[in-house]
Amino acid sequence: MSKSKAKLMLGNPSDHVDFETIESPKKPILKLEEPEVPQNISKKKSFNEDSVRISHERFEYENELSIGPRGIDREKTPLSSTVIESTIFDVPSTLNTTNASSLEKDSSSPSADDFNSLTGLIRYEELSGFVKLGSGSSASVFKVYHQPSEFDIGVGARLEPSNSENKDDPEKKKTVYAMKKIYVEKQLAKSIIHEIKALYTNRNTHIIKLIDSYYREGAIMMILEYMDCGSLEDVIKISKKIPEKILSRMTYQILKGLQYIHEECYIIHRDIKPANILLNSKGLCKIADFGMSGFWIKSKLEEIQKTAKFDTFCGTYIYMSPERIRGQSHSFDSDIWSLGLTIAQLGMGIFPFTLKPEFTIWSMFEYLEETGAEPFPIDEKEYSPEFKSFVYQCMTFDRKQRPSASQLVSHPWIEKYKKDEEKMRKSVEKWVYRRYIAVKRHNRKPKESNDTKTEKR
Known part of the structure; x- marks a missing residue:
């Protein structure tokens, strides 16, 4: 068997860990297995791409x-929970899901928590503004404004202004939302279906809310609640890192969201990372971007496995658990690995693994298996033993030894800073304002004043 010597860069790029010659695996495992699913979930049919119908007016699946x-x-x-053998709804037989027909007979004043299921509250023509926030290869995100029309919109419910004092001011009646525009192609259909599936029946405070979704001009337009602070990835670009006390309280919220999707919806998110945890100025964290939930990007994984090079292992893939990259059976514990890596990055201010393109995935896995409980060093002088324990437990190499989201809610690092949920939210809200919002505004001022001076000249 051939021997290879590799160097794994950990923590600060100026430091690194050298490990002795390691044996390369005989062959990477290329077979992609189906994820493990709890016994009480209805059996799913395989996704049938031929059943996706895309016309100039509608996007449909079976x-x-x-x-x-x-x-x-x-x-x-x-x-309804009567959807059995569904390819997009994993409905467990024991889950008490609210029936759509009962929702239609509900009160004409829906609460914010009901918006996900009470689609039809917003007409596309009532949206305005459309400020682009960002874009990727297949989707763009916009900030949009909604001003309700003066007539009934047909589902027995209307959106009223959040502040009754502003009733007579048309501008103050507007509500801000985010709009995710996904350019529809056949190969993206599965991603679109899984994301809408995950959000359509959501009832959890820490999962992003889907208000409605439209198919127009060859694109899906998803109307989502607007998170005015962006993602935690955006936050650490300004704050550099998040102090343990605040991060622990943010993590509590993230765990409550994971607990909900794992234990009540039976969904594996598969893409937990700082960019997919959104934050608002009220101190609330929410899990977003469910496009990868419930399926594999098989071609990309096979490419990574065949080349085994980290130059193809980027973006979402650097947060994937070892069993996912290997194409092995995985379940909710794969989200826990990604959570541990995410929390380490947010707390330390750097991505814990600094890897060069010539290093292979298999070298990293060999190293992680050998090191066991400590995948990378965490400075005990700077970070608490509880923080270290939380991260290391999440990133246990043997996935079956990883704790669940429910167990992690009671972890000593969470308990150490735990208070009443409202008090924890307010402490996050204060920190976000002082260390992110205020700093961002301050950084913007010099540029604005310089632009003004240039205009005067």
């Missing part, structure tokens, strides 16, 4: 999902 220019068709997109 009898499970239908989106048109006016939004999600609720009659053709069931919420």
Whole structure:
């Protein structure tokens, strides 16, 4: 068997760990297995790409999902737990899911928590503004404004101004939302279906809310609640790192979201990372971007496995658990690995593994298996033993030894800073204002004043 010597850069790029010659695996495992699913979940049919129907007016999949220019068709997109053998709804037999028909008979004044299922509250024509926040290869995100029309919109419910004192001011009636525009292609259909599936029935405070979704001009327009502080990736670009006390309280919120999708919805997120944890100025953290939940990007994983080079192992893939990269069976514990890596990065201010393109994934896995409980060093002088324990437990190499989200809620690092949920939220809110919002505004002022001076000249 061939021997190779590798160097793994850990923590600060100026420091590194040298490890002795390691044996390269005989062959990487290329077979991609289905994730493990709890016994009480209805058996799923395999996803049938031929059942995706895309026309100039509608985006549909079998009898499970239908989106048109006016939004999600609720009659053709069931919420009921009677959906058995669904390819997009993992409904466990024991889950008490609210039936869509009962929602239609509900009060004409829905609470904010009901917006996900009460689609049809916003007409696309009522949206304005469309300020682009960012874009990727297949999607763009916009900030949009909604001003309700003066007439009934047809589902027995209307959005009223959040502040009754502003009732007569048209500008103050506007509500801000985020709009994710996904350019529809056949190969993206599965991603779109899984994201809408994950958000359509959401009832959790720490999962981003889907208000409605439209199919227009060859694109899906998802209307989501607006998180005015962006992602935690944006936050650490300004704050550099997040102090343990605040990070622990943010993590508590993230765990509550994971607990909900794992234990009540039976969804594996598969893409937990700082960029997919959103934050608002009220101190609330929410998990977003469920496009990878419930499926593999098989071609990309096979490319990574064949080349085994870290230059192809980037973006989302650097947060993947070892079993996912290997194409092995995985379950909710894969999200826990990604959470541990995310929390380490947010707390330390740097990505814990600094890896060069010539290093292989298999060398990293060999190293992690040999080091066991400590995948990378955490300075005990700077970080508490509880923080270290939390990260290391999440990143246990043997996935079956990783704690669940429910167990981690009671971890000593969470308990150490735990208070009443409202008090914890307020402490996060204060820190966010002082260390992120205020700093961001201050950094913006010199540029604005310089622009003004240039205009005067």
